[in-house]
Amino acid sequence: MTAQADFVPLNLCVLTVSDTRSAADDTSGDYLVLALGQAGHRLHDRRILKDNRYAVRALVAQWIADEAVHGVLVTGGTGFTGRDSTPEAIGPLLDKEMPGFGEMFRVLSFDEIGTSTLQSRAFAGLSNNTFVFCLPGSTSACRTAWEKLIRAQLDATTRPCNLVGLMPRLREA
Numbered sequence: 001m002t003a004q005a006d007f008v009p010l011n012l013c014v015l016t017v018s019d020t021r022s023a024a025d026d027t028s029g030d031y032l033v034l035a036l037g038q039a040g041h042r043l044h045d046r047r048i049l050k051d052n053r054y055a056v057r058a059l060v061a062q063w064i065a066d067e068a069v070h071g072v073l074v075t076g077g078t079g080f081t082g083r084d085s086t087p088e089a090i091g092p093l094l095d096k097e098m099p100g101f102g103e104m105f106r107v108l109s110f111d112e113i114g115t116s117t118l119q120s121r122a123f124a125g126l127s128n129n130t131f132v133f134c135l136p137g138s139t140s141a142c143r144t145a146w147e148k149l150i151r152a153q154l155d156a157t158t159r160p161c162n163l164v165g166l167m168p169r170l171r172e173a
Helices: 027-038 053-065 086-093 099-119 139-153 163-169
Strands: 011-017 042-049 071-075 123-127 130-135
Touching: 011 027, 011 053, 027 042, 027 071, 027 139, 042 053, 053 071, 053 086, 053 130, 071 139, 086 123, 086 130, 099 123, 099 139, 130 139
Parallel strands: 011 042, 011 071, 071 130
Antiparallel strands: 123 130
């Protein structure tokens, strides 16, 4: 699918998964909201939830069921600690995985944090025709993912192709 001539603004949701962050200090969520707005997209909803796989799954399921939502950006809960459960929460909701996202994110992160990138379980996929990106909780990781991967793929003018260009065909049987 080729790129479109005109930019298409998308409705995106931002979820921060954290036991410690609040609206006052959610720098990763703040960055994603600012970045998507600067790129020309619209914030549909934003939330902060504690690391609880069932609460996270329920909220993301609600968002992906909403036909007005084109994408979900989740930050946090992708590490290896006992409470990190974003992959387990979101994974069952995905209709299709996007393995290249996590692979590329870790390649790019290696240049920034070395072998510590092995601890990242960042991933992405498609659920009910909604793009879902799950990122580490650090602001620098969100910046890397947005600036080097997500922004271009959510821009209909990116050539030779982008995720937005696939949207009309996502419902094909």
